[in-house]
Amino acid sequence: MTAYEKFINIRSINQSILCVGLDPTQEKLPVIFKREVNSIYFFCKSIIEATQNIVCGYKLNFAFFEQYGVEGYEILKRLFDFIPDNLLKIADAKRADIGNTSKAYAKSIFDYFNADAVTVNPYMGYDSLSPFFDYKDKIVFILALTSNPGSQNFQKIMINEKPLYQYVVENSMTWGDLKNTGFVFGATHPEELDLIRKIAPESVLLIPGIGAQGGDIKATLKANKNGPAIINVSRNVIYSSSGQDYAEAAANRVLQLNSVINSFSL
Amino acid sequence: MTAYEKFINIRSINQSILCVGLDPTQEKLPVIFKREVNSIYFFCKSIIEATQNIVCGYKLNFAFFEQYGVEGYEILKRLFDFIPDNLLKIADAKRADIGNTSKAYAKSIFDYFNADAVTVNPYMGYDSLSPFFDYKDKIVFILALTSNPGSQNFQKIMINEKPLYQYVVENSMTWGDLKNTGFVFGATHPEELDLIRKIAPESVLLIPGIGAQGGDIKATLKANKNGPAIINVSRNVIYSSSGQDYAEAAANRVLQLNSVINSFSL
Numbered sequence: 001m002t003a004y005e006k007f008i009n010i011r012s013i014n015q016s017i018l019c020v021g022l023d024p025t026q027e028k029l030p031v032i033f034k035r036e037v038n039s040i041y042f043f044c045k046s047i048i049e050a051t052q053n054i055v056c057g058y059k060l061n062f063a064f065f066e067q068y069g070v071e072g073y074e075i076l077k078r079l080f081d082f083i084p085d086n087l088l089k090i091a092d093a094k095r096a097d098i099g100n101t102s103k104a105y106a107k108s109i110f111d112y113f114n115a116d117a118v119t120v121n122p123y124m125g126y127d128s129l130s131p132f133f134d135y136k137d138k139i140v141f142i143l144a145l146t147s148n149p150g151s152q153n154f155q156k157i158m159i160n161e162k163p164l165y166q167y168v169v170e171n172s173m174t175w176g177d178l179k180n181t182g183f184v185f186g187a188t189h190p191e192e193l194d195l196i197r198k199i200a201p202e203s204v205l206l207i208p209g210i211g212a213q214g215g216d217i218k219a220t221l222k223a224n225k226n227g228p229a230i231i232n233v234s235r236n237v238i239y240s241s242s243g244q245d246y247a248e249a250a251a252n253r254v255l256q257l258n259s260v261i262n263s264f265s266l
Numbered sequence: 267m268t269a270y271e272k273f274i275n276i277r278s279i280n281q282s283i284l285c286v287g288l289d290p291t292q293e294k295l296p297v298i299f300k301r302e303v304n305s306i307y308f309f310c311k312s313i314i315e316a317t318q319n320i321v322c323g324y325k326l327n328f329a330f331f332e333q334y335g336v337e338g339y340e341i342l343k344r345l346f347d348f349i350p351d352n353l354l355k356i357a358d359a360k361r362a363d364i365g366n367t368s369k370a371y372a373k374s375i376f377d378y379f380n381a382d383a384v385t386v387n388p389y390m391g392y393d394s395l396s397p398f399f400d401y402k403d404k405i406v407f408i409l410a411l412t413s414n415p416g417s418q419n420f421q422k423i424m425i426n427e428k429p430l431y432q433y434v435v436e437n438s439m440t441w442g443d444l445k446n447t448g449f450v451f452g453a454t455h456p457e458e459l460d461l462i463r464k465i466a467p468e469s470v471l472l473i474p475g476i477g478a479q480g481g482d483i484k485a486t487l488k489a490n491k492n493g494p495a496i497i498n499v500s501r502n503v504i505y506s507s508s509g510q511d512y513a514e515a516a517a518n519r520v521l522q523l524n525s526v527i528n529s530f531s532l
Contacts, residue, residue: 023366023367025370061363061367061370063361063363063367063368063370063371063374064367064370066370066371066374066378067370067371067373067374067377067378068378069339069343069374069378069379070336070339070340070343073335073336073339074336077335077336092363094361094362094363094387095329095360096360096387097327097329097358097360098412098413098414098479099414100289101289101327101329101330102329104291104327104329104330104332104333105329105332105333107333108329108332108333108335111333112332112333112334112335113335121360121362121387121389121390122389122419122420123387123388123389123409123420123421124387124409124412124414124416124417124421125414125415125416125417125418125419125420125421126415126416126419127414127415127416128412128414128416129416143389143390146364146390146394147364148364148365148390148391148393148394149391149392149393150390150391150392150393150394150395151390151391152391153388153391153392153437153438154388154389154391154430154433154434154437155389155390155391157425157430157433158425159423159424159425164420164423164430167420167423168420171419171420213364
């Protein structure tokens with residue numbers, strides 16, 4: 001089964017396009033956890049156990065594990081292995097480099113971690129992403145317009161009356177095939193999302209920026225026009241409670257978000 | 267001592283602006299090595315021992331270690347620890363993400379690995395790089411114009427008669443301070459390097475693309491106009507010989523390169 005088919009499948013079974021972002025830091029863990037690196041494994045594991053029947057997948061943010069060195073990297077691997085295989089496992093790694101280097105990154109993400117999807121940065125162009133597209137069963141999410149303030153610096157500059165992010169989408173949407181080429185599009189830009197859905201109506205979008213970053217969920221879903229999309233929420237779900245009930249609170253938050261999202265789409 | 271001061275210092279002591287890129291893959295190791303992951307540690311260690319008095323530093327390419335998972339990641343850490351502290355340790359990781367995520371990447375690179383410098387991708391803008399610049403003693407090399415064919419796709423597109431890479435350099439050169447803000451500029455573009463040296467005469471440049479990628483060393487040095495620069499060579503040095511003499515051969519290749527480079531500059 002390809003990652004795209006897995007997405008369609010789990011979306012229907014779990015009735016959810018919500019993906020939970022796992023961005024753990026020791027300092028933010030519920031108070032019941034010991035302040036040691038291994039606690040982030042048990043924290044994430046409990047969140048997964050509590051939500052695996054009500055989400056479409058998990059996005060593991062590599063930085064939050066790499067900050068703990070080898071110990072964190074090993075936990076990242078254990079979490080990839082722990083997530084049930086019918087759920088999407090997205091490697092949020094923002095990689096890209098020259099061809100032979102990207103090939104090594106793709107081996108790490110797809111062969112070692114067994115991720116279904118990866119986020120990549122388009123700045124270095126075609127040959128920096130093609131080693132990822134060579135894995136035809138996966139989904140490669142190219143950064144288009146990101147949710148952070150710095151998206152103004154370069155992504156929105158105009159090239160012949162077109163912003164750079166639009167130029168990136170138009171040029172890169174055929175680098176893989178339709179079902180393994182997706183885009184990251186921040187929920188903080190609903191007007192631009194409306195435009196991108198006219199250009200790429202069928203591309204899978206990974207949409208972060210709801211919650212802690214302030215994106216408007218309703219405006220986003222309206223602009224998305226029922227295109228295939230994965231809404232990612234990280235901090236707003238995993239830190240729903242700092243008490244013992246943190247996993248249950250995360251699940252309740254997911255159910256609330258599903259309810260809002262599903263009243264608009266699916 | 268800041269990374270910039272370390273560079274000036276070691277350049278003078280070792281009479282070299284050459285940096286050796288460590289991009290090891292099992293398949294390419296000299297035949298005397300067993301085909302096991304740990305061999306890449308001993309291979310890189312021997313290269314370092316043979317060249318540490320004739321180079322300015324080492325660039326460790328994270329992808330080549332990450333392709334071996336936790337085992338490779340641990341070797342990466344051991345190599346960072348093994349390199350003598352008077353040499354530049356460049357983390358070639360091409361990272362960048364939203365602010366709180368980049369902060370975690372910066373912790374990984376600078377606090378855990380103790381790198382002196384890092385390569386970062388500018389596509390996500392200011393707040394994606396500022397957590398790296400917060401480490402004022404380090405050098406942050408922002409991708410400007412890379413050495414690969416895909417640099418044509420976006421880096422060279424024109425914005426009001428200026429290519430994107432130039433716009434990136436002009437806008438980001440003040441994000442840190444002069445001595446902790448560098449740029450990656452591929453040796454495959456000597457004409458553009460000539461232009462960039464007019465805009466950023468004093469910025470430290472990390473220049474890959476000599477050797478396996480075909481960059482012309484003399485044209486590059488001429489265009490660089492004696493600005494502060496680190497010339498990186500990877501495969502062309504570390505795979506100089508596939509025999510038992512691989513470390514000696516790598517050192518000889520470095521001496522040859524130093525001789526060519528130093529006849530032009532220093």
